[in-house]
Structures are given as C-alpha cells and as structure tokens.
Amino acid sequence: MSASPERREELLATAAEVFAAQGYDATTVRKIADAAGMLAGSLYYHFDSKESMLDEILSTFLDELWARYDAVLAAGLGPRETIEALVTESFREIDGQRAAVAIYQRESKHLARHARFGYLAGSQQKFEKAWLGTLERGVAAEVFRADLDIRLTYRFVRDTVWVAASWYRPGGQHSPEEIARQYLSMVLEGVALRT
Amino acid sequence: MSASPERREELLATAAEVFAAQGYDATTVRKIADAAGMLAGSLYYHFDSKESMLDEILSTFLDELWARYDAVLAAGLGPRETIEALVTESFREIDGQRAAVAIYQRESKHLARHARFGYLAGSQQKFEKAWLGTLERGVAAEVFRADLDIRLTYRFVRDTVWVAASWYRPGGQHSPEEIARQYLSMVLEGVALRT
DNA sequence: CTCCTTCCCTAACAAGTGTTTGGTAGGTTA
C-alpha cells in the first residue's frame, strides 16, 4: 500500500521524461514502466492512476516555481529589476525542471478545463497578475515604453521565456543565468544596433 | 472511392480544429466525425487513415507558408526589411491557418522522427537557414547587434512569432499586420524606454 | 524459524481505439 518517497520521485522523474518526449496522451503506462524497468501494473503500487502521476509532476513544479517567484515579488525591487529577477528565476526553473516545464507548456491549456487541474488556471492568473502588474508599474515609472499594447507585451515576455523549455538542454554551453542575461538584453534593448 | 475536393477541405478544416483544441493523440476519429456530423467509419470514404488527415493538414500549411517565405526571400530586401517581411507574413499565416499552426507547433517536434513526416525536419532546416542567414547578414551589415549569441537570437525571434498561435484569435482587436508591427518593434527596439 | 512489510510480477478485465466490410438512399447519366 505505502511506498518510499525516494522511489516515487525516481519514478515520477522517468515518467516526466517520457511525458515530455511523447506527450501525455501518447504516453502509455507500459512505456513508462518500460523506461523504469518494470511492468505496467507495478506502477499502481506507487500511484493510483496515470493522471495522478501527471498531477503530482505539475503541482510539484508549480509549488517550486511559486516559491521562487514569491521571494522575488516580496523583495521590493523596482519594476525593471523585478522583471530581470523573474526571468532569471524562470530560466533556473527551466534548467532544473526541464521535463515538467515542457509538459506544463504543452498540456496546461486543455488540462485547465478539468476540475482536478483547476489549480493550473489559478496559477495562470497569479502569473498574469505578477507579470502584467510589474510591466504596468514600469510604464508608470517611465522605465518601460508606453506606446505598446501592454497585454501584447505581457504575452511576448511570458512566451519568449517559457518556450525556451522546448529546446533547452541542461549542460549546454550557456548557463541558465547567461541565457537569462542575453534574453533580457534582447527583450529590454532589442536586437537592432543603436546608431 | 473518390471524393470531391471541396468536401475533403471541409472535413480537413473541422479535423484541424479538433486536433488543435484537444491535441492529435487525444483526438479520436469519433470526435472528428461528431464535429462533422457523421459517423466514424464514414471518414474513411474520404481519407484512408487518421494519420493521413494530419499529414494533409500539415503539408498544405507548409506549402502555403513557403510560398510566402520564398517570395519574400526572392525580393532582394535588406536584412532588416527581410526580417520585417518574414514576421509580417508569419502573422498573416497565423491569422489564416490558426489551427494548422497550432498543430504544427505542438506536434511537429516528435512527429519529425517518423519517416512519413520527414518533410517537417526538412522544413525546419530551411526555416533555420532563412532566418539565421538573414540575421547573420544583418550583423555583417551592422544593422543588428553583434554581441549576442546568434543562435539564441534566432530561436528568440522564431519562438516569439510562432507561439502567438497559441493565443491568437482571428477577428480580435488587432489585425495581423498591427500585431506584427508591435512585435517587430519589441524585438528590434526593446521594451525598455530610451533615455 | 516465523511473521510481516515492501516491491514487483502474472494474468486478466472492460472500455475505447483505428479501421474494414457490406449495405443503401438519392441523385445523375444513358
């Protein structure tokens, strides 16, 4: 009935890898079991459904992410510094939880409809409030441009950060901090050469 | 045995909507048939498999996209104007083929492994050659910054454009051209206020 | 040695999957 937490985490990690590579619906419990070196039915000693594995992967990821974000938001930084810190923390999260981020990116939109994953919609709202609020604060403080549609800017910044999970591989030539630095430089200053 | 091309297109359009909303693997042929007002087996009068529907949706989309891109690349524009034209054409394509773009965005990565969808990988290479080449040309001509990792810049520009398909809805308050204009302004000039 | 817990296997289940086969209503052509 009960199982050791370490084994659960191991199995969740391999399940997350398979989910990220193939997509949740295309992933069968037999594929997960194969990757874990056991048979399909044995997974049900540790988890009570395929859906609950997904649930645990996503909620663990979001808990960790919001711990980072809340710390940044509570630091009382200026708007530009807040954006910089949020982007940097996001890339650190992508670095540490690549699979979970990729799953979230791919599945959260249609999962949010289901009651069990309602917290995804809640998280998305907190997300929007944090980013959009910081951007508006920056426009008011005259550190960000006022001539842009602010919601378009929000989606632009949000998406450019998180899509990176689709190509990022840990251990590459750039550290998460270096990627964050260059991304921020492009978003804030643009790619065109100043004349 | 044979079927009218108009009916095929109608059915492919509804299939694309369902694929885009639910994901390819989560979409059953019965759901497609429901949306089309017929029974599952009847689809096989028009198509010989679920996979061939996906194939036709994606290849039609890519053909149309490359017709636009090739016209831009053949126009002999400067690097900055080429980027501007490519982005604008991309948003026009998102406007006209929202469902197909969303499917492509979501499924192309793991589909490219299958032999039948090898053209997806080919298209991705052409894609990289066109965008990366233009960016390098712009760095050489001193219209784009030289202090950024050029491949990072490429992925940044590419992703910011195409992720828009996940939230874009035709008939919104901004036309594709207006969205392209603001996106280009952010990518090229940045969101920070110049002092 | 015996009991008990942990962790996995074996074997099967019902429901759902993509697909096929044969039939048929209704319009078009000869």
Next chain:
DNA sequence: TAACCTACCAAACACTTGTTAGGGAAGGAG
C-alpha cells in the same frame, strides 16, 4: 426505366488502453 456513382450508415473487427486482483520473492524484526 435501368445502370451507376457519390456519400454516408450499421455493425463489427483486432488491438491497445488504463486498471485491478492475487500471488510471491526478498529481507528485516520478533
């Protein structure tokens, strides 16, 4: 009228899906 074609339905097929029930090997505790 008779033959034919188009576009669909009805019913089933083999297979895969997530999930469950019972059993057993290994090892620690008494």
